Amino acid sequence: xxxxxxxxxxxxxxxxxxxxxxxxxxxxxxxxxxxxxxxxxxxxxxxxxxxxxxxxxxxxxxxxxxxxxxxxxxxxxxxxxxxxxxxxxxxxxxxxxxxxxxxxxxxxxxxxxxxxxxxxxxxxxxxxxxxxxxxxxxxxxxxxxxxxxxxxxxxxxxxxxxxxxxxxxxxxxxxxxxxxxxxxxxxxxxxxxxxxxxxxxxxxxxxxxxxxxxxxxxxxxxxxxxxxxxxxxxxxxxxxxxxxxxxxxxxxxxxxxxxxxxxxxxxxxxxxxxxxxxxxxxxxxxxxxxxxxxxxxxxxxxxxxxxxxxxxxxxxxxxxxxxxxxxxxxxxxxxxxxxxxxxxxxxxxxxxxxxxxxxxxxxxxxxxxxxxxxxxxxxxxxxxxxxxxxxxxxxxxxxxxxxxxxxxxxxxxxxxxxxxxxxxxxxxxxxxxxxxxxxxxxxxxxxxxxxxxxxxxxxxxxxxxxxxxxxxxxxxxxxxxxxxxxxxxxxxxxxxxxx
Numbered sequence: 001x002x003x004x005x006x007x008x009x010x011x012x013x014x015x016x017x018x019x020x021x022x023x024x025x026x027x028x029x030x031x032x033x034x035x036x037x038x039x040x041x042x043x044x045x046x047x048x049x050x051x052x053x054x055x056x057x058x059x060x061x062x063x064x065x066x067x068x069x070x071x072x073x074x075x076x077x078x079x080x081x082x083x084x085x086x087x088x089x090x091x092x093x094x095x096x097x098x099x100x101x102x103x104x105x106x107x108x109x110x111x112x113x114x115x116x117x118x119x120x121x122x123x124x125x126x127x128x129x130x131x132x133x134x135x136x137x138x139x140x141x142x143x144x145x146x147x148x149x150x151x152x153x154x155x156x157x158x159x160x161x162x163x164x165x166x167x168x169x170x171x172x173x174x175x176x177x178x179x180x181x182x183x184x185x186x187x188x189x190x191x192x193x194x195x196x197x198x199x200x201x202x203x204x205x206x207x208x209x210x211x212x213x214x215x216x217x218x219x220x221x222x223x224x225x226x227x228x229x230x231x232x233x234x235x236x237x238x239x240x241x242x243x244x245x246x247x248x249x250x251x252x253x254x255x256x257x258x259x260x261x262x263x264x265x266x267x268x269x270x271x272x273x274x275x276x277x278x279x280x281x282x283x284x285x286x287x288x289x290x291x292x293x294x295x296x297x298x299x300x301x302x303x304x305x306x307x308x309x310x311x312x313x314x315x316x317x318x319x320x321x322x323x324x325x326x327x328x329x330x331x332x333x334x335x336x337x338x339x340x341x342x343x344x345x346x347x348x349x350x351x352x353x354x355x356x357x358x359x360x361x362x363x364x365x366x367x368x369x370x371x372x373x374x375x376x377x378x379x380x381x382x383x384x385x386x387x388x389x390x391x392x393x394x395x396x397x398x399x400x401x402x403x404x405x406x407x408x409x410x411x412x413x414x415x416x417x418x419x420x421x422x423x424x425x426x427x428x429x430x431x432x433x434x435x436x437x438x439x440x441x442x443x444x445x446x447x448x449x450x451x452x453x454x455x456x457x458x459x460x461x462x463x464x465x466x467x468x469x470x471x472x473x474x475x476x477x478x479x480x481x482x483x484x485x486x487x488x489x490x491x492x493x494x495x496x497x498x499x
Contacts, residue, residue: 005347006310007205012293013214015316017339019290027232028287032298039349041389046342046359047401048318051330054103054121056317061085061125063365063380072406075121080107083377085365086127089205092372098128099190100209132189141185159216159265169281173221182211187296191303213289215263223288229280234456237325241272244326247459253410254332263328271328279323286322309347316340331405333431333440338403355388358401379487400434430477439473
């Protein structure tokens, strides 16, 4: 691009890749994203590189797999030497503005031990100017609600729903309205800022980082009852949590770790103790949260219509199990935690385009730099998506998706669930997901070979009966691991830097 565009990166936290009307979900309503997709490129097989939030965002912002950026969990610092989308944009003349959060812990080697920045995982990615934050304590949003006349005395219970007779999961609405959600709060802040850009000669860049549909799972009217709990696809996986846990010790450890309170404030017990009916009620609220975000996206898309020279990227950091395999949240090896949406609209729009090739969150960073015609500060692991945006198929492209999950927290807490000797191995899994098979390599524990896309029924580990396929996948993962060795300084000889 000779004339650099405005850039808008929108992330919606914990949004499943199948939960879009435009990709054929049988229930979820996303009319504004569906309309947006008519002049954009929809990537139907797009995957997060890892989970949870901080590791996933590190991959999104730097174009690196976890094996290289080493953000292994929330609170693990991001090495200051890595380039990222905000720093790169500054080199291209932008002043990137952030609305929401990035969850990037700073490099502690650049801070005094007493620096409060080292007390939280909610740091700001270097390069961004924070225009409107949304920390975990919700204080900016709650102050905004108080300014609208809401009584602060109830703020400590603001995400608690009133009980519903005969139900463990209440679908009652919270006290705040559809115009007072965290999503509406950030949308208002962005639209106010957008008005300030009128008349500016320099193109702008903004990152709107929405919290929803991340838990707590509660949403105001009309979204709380928009979906019937009985509507929706069958849950993937086993018919009981016990059968699901029997597949692998890691599944058992995840079940041990998943408390219902992580999704429903004040709730007691484990997710594994939920009935199918309970999980369906939670899922119906999750669908409502998605439609609530879609409504606010409609406001943004209408406003951006006046700025037609804008590159818009809509995606998520990671996905959500939402009842599949008797789990909620993210992590582990199942596809439901990693399949996320990606829709990219070029300036001025284009013909609707669908991509079924496997793409990854690590592709966003190199794509943005390619479109801006600037060099990255490190060698990214991902590849540019620019050919797809032009309707072309790259000459060589990956035939599967790769993701990682570092489970050291589970291993530390429940070592008895894993085979002896696991602690002497890397506490992380590496998964390859393709058209026919998903292979999961777990050092020090049993690896898995699963049929891709198995919708329901007893979980099947076919590794023992298909040794040749296991060996082929092992060879592939070894090659990928070697291919993604850091190439930042290996690309040139030292004298080439000054020639």
